[in-house]
Amino acid sequence: MFDVFFSNLPYFMKGAVQTVWLALAGVGFGTIFGLIIGVANASMGGGVAKFINVYVFLIRGIPVLVWMFLAYYMLPQLGLIIGDLFAVIGSLILYTGAFVSEIARGAVLSVPKHQIDSAKALGMNKFNILRLVIIPQAMKMSIPSLLNNSVMMIKATAYVSVVGVWELTYAAREVVERTLAAFQVFFGVMCIYFLICYPLTIVASQLEKRYSYEH
Amino acid sequence: MNTDKEVPMIQAKEIHKSFGDLKVLNGISFNVKRGEVIAIIGPSGSGKSTLLRCLNFLEEHDNGEILIDGDPLGYSLNENKTRVRQSEKEIAKLRSNVGMVFQSFNLFPHRSVKDNITMAPISVKKIKISEANKSAKKLLDKVGLLDKIDEFPSRLSGGQQQRVAIARALAMEPKVMLFDEVTSALDPELVGEVLYAIKQLAEEGMTMVIVTHEMQFAMDVSNRLIFMDSGKIIEEGSPQVLLKNPNSKRLKEFLHRFRSSFA
Amino acid sequence: MEIFIDYFGLSFIQSQLPRFWNGFQLTIAIAAASMIGAVTWGLLLVGPRMSGIKPIVWPLMAYVEFIRNTPLILQIYLSYFGLPLIGLPLSAFICGVIAIASQHGAFLCEIIRSGIEAVSKQQWEGALALGMTKRKAKYNVILPQALLKVVPPIGNQLVILIKDTSLVSAIGIIELTLSGKMVIERSGASFEVFLFIALLYLILTTTFGLILRFVEIYLRERQ
Numbered sequence: 001m002f003d004v005f006f007s008n009l010p011y012f013m014k015g016a017v018q019t020v021w022l023a024l025a026g027v028g029f030g031t032i033f034g035l036i037i038g039v040a041n042a043s044m045g046g047g048v049a050k051f052i053n054v055y056v057f058l059i060r061g062i063p064v065l066v067w068m069f070l071a072y073y074m075l076p077q078l079g080l081i082i083g084d085l086f087a088v089i090g091s092l093i094l095y096t097g098a099f100v101s102e103i104a105r106g107a108v109l110s111v112p113k114h115q116i117d118s119a120k121a122l123g124m125n126k127f128n129i130l131r132l133v134i135i136p137q138a139m140k141m142s143i144p145s146l147l148n149n150s151v152m153m154i155k156a157t158a159y160v161s162v163v164g165v166w167e168l169t170y171a172a173r174e175v176v177e178r179t180l181a182a183f184q185v186f187f188g189v190m191c192i193y194f195l196i197c198y199p200l201t202i203v204a205s206q207l208e209k210r211y212s213y214e215h
Numbered sequence: 216m217n218t219d220k221e222v223p224m225i226q227a228k229e230i231h232k233s234f235g236d237l238k239v240l241n242g243i244s245f246n247v248k249r250g251e252v253i254a255i256i257g258p259s260g261s262g263k264s265t266l267l268r269c270l271n272f273l274e275e276h277d278n279g280e281i282l283i284d285g286d287p288l289g290y291s292l293n294e295n296k297t298r299v300r301q302s303e304k305e306i307a308k309l310r311s312n313v314g315m316v317f318q319s320f321n322l323f324p325h326r327s328v329k330d331n332i333t334m335a336p337i338s339v340k341k342i343k344i345s346e347a348n349k350s351a352k353k354l355l356d357k358v359g360l361l362d363k364i365d366e367f368p369s370r371l372s373g374g375q376q377q378r379v380a381i382a383r384a385l386a387m388e389p390k391v392m393l394f395d396e397v398t399s400a401l402d403p404e405l406v407g408e409v410l411y412a413i414k415q416l417a418e419e420g421m422t423m424v425i426v427t428h429e430m431q432f433a434m435d436v437s438n439r440l441i442f443m444d445s446g447k448i449i450e451e452g453s454p455q456v457l458l459k460n461p462n463s464k465r466l467k468e469f470l471h472r473f474r475s476s477f478a
Numbered sequence: 479m480e481i482f483i484d485y486f487g488l489s490f491i492q493s494q495l496p497r498f499w500n501g502f503q504l505t506i507a508i509a510a511a512s513m514i515g516a517v518t519w520g521l522l523l524v525g526p527r528m529s530g531i532k533p534i535v536w537p538l539m540a541y542v543e544f545i546r547n548t549p550l551i552l553q554i555y556l557s558y559f560g561l562p563l564i565g566l567p568l569s570a571f572i573c574g575v576i577a578i579a580s581q582h583g584a585f586l587c588e589i590i591r592s593g594i595e596a597v598s599k600q601q602w603e604g605a606l607a608l609g610m611t612k613r614k615a616k617y618n619v620i621l622p623q624a625l626l627k628v629v630p631p632i633g634n635q636l637v638i639l640i641k642d643t644s645l646v647s648a649i650g651i652i653e654l655t656l657s658g659k660m661v662i663e664r665s666g667a668s669f670e671v672f673l674f675i676a677l678l679y680l681i682l683t684t685t686f687g688l689i690l691r692f693v694e695i696y697l698r699e700r701q
Contacts, residue, residue, distance in 0.1 A: 162551065
């Protein structure tokens, strides 16, 4: 019953590898980028915070697909011939960054104030407080949200197929248009995504449970 | 329903209860007469709250029988003398005869004080709204909070919320009132107003079972004191006798901590 | 005004406005239909999901987890390419709405469930101790409180839904995103077209967000 899916499996596996690359590049760099600006937003305030908030607002109000199209059409016209692949990775990085920055910002702000007060009373300066007290705790707390966000962005890598970049979903659509075996192929490919994403979801909810006991 | 004045209001026979491996109630038996006020004291973990919550079936007893005014609670015995769980409706009806006041008040935050008090009489006893409102006013006046009738719980102090909780429980016209450490969560200066309300109720002849840490209050208000430890009743009797001349070693140790609070 | 428009090359955009307007309307239509579908679906799922009956709960949990861990675009493709094969030759519009509604409905089910479970156990005890049956307690005490907790996350989810409507451009529905793409490809216009599209989405999501804020405030006042 799933013969079409399985006979094309090697092709899909190549697509899956491409998806994983996109995810690592987009989500990986995006998360690092987001963590930095999130912490900056929470700790600096003023002009920096306002700028970052505008950035987050723009990203979150506009579909990721539109950002991808924008990068796809805009970068060549601005003279940046970096190819479709890097254009969409760039948009993934920016998109992930916005969400991660909100997660990081929330985590930093939720470190209990009395911890900061004790650190100040011990004579630590702001940079050290950030480095030794706030960031370790904030990062630990935000891991479940970061994992959930990563799942969301892995799913978003599938959208690059609409812009024309080849990865697993693009491969799936190719095969279906050729063989018309829609159910097998799409369902099978969904299972591949599921196998990639679900473990992360589970780890996230286990960690969430553990943290709720610790508090 | 039993009109025979001799039938105890509450009868508990050989109550056992475990949570998983932990045995919390180990064969509790006692009676509460009509109009009696019982205070239950004991260290944390002695099972006193669990026992109280069994009396309105918020916790289900594993073994034994509980009778409220002669009617079995939670489980009935059929002809073969086996336990049959009562229907939800039956249990709810029995619960409406037993009023309970909780340590954390448990008022409904999304409704006003008046609605908190009238909600159950209207929806459970199908009392007319105008009548329910009248009774609510009377009850609030009794606990001294008539002016707060349209306020929301979040705007009241702990002591005020607890008094509203008492009025809410009384609105169902219960035959017996249960109090589960009702002052433990209050700031010290708010405790007095709640204890005063409870004392008033006792003077009016309400049958009550009170779980408390307030030793002086237990001595003032109760007819009989029960001391529990590790799921068993260790001693029971008149409060004055028990607290001044405890028999058991465990009660002596327990009171040791409170020694300075009595004359 | 004319100088402003010419400087930014907006006169071209102005000429394409009817196309964008059609796309915009179609986006709103898809969003509205999907929202109704998603909320309905989510509400239908919550009851069985919380019933505690294992043969019902487990398959539902599996369904929800599967949907949440797979990309919406594939669900849209499955709907569009697959449904005709089983005898349901529905229009692209309906296929898109079905896919979006079922994914977001699954999310909403989980949100509603969390909201109900978040109402503390002590509220249950307060209600039951007064002699209310579970049903009365549920409708008078628990659900009203859950509703308040649940409106903000549901609102967020619906904003995401609006953005997800852009995905149906992949199955040929000429909503806002596809309108933009077609204009660029047919007339070799520059990328500013997509800036305009982005702006329109921003207006859409922001307006919806404001409406949500008002709903939240209204519900809190009503309490």
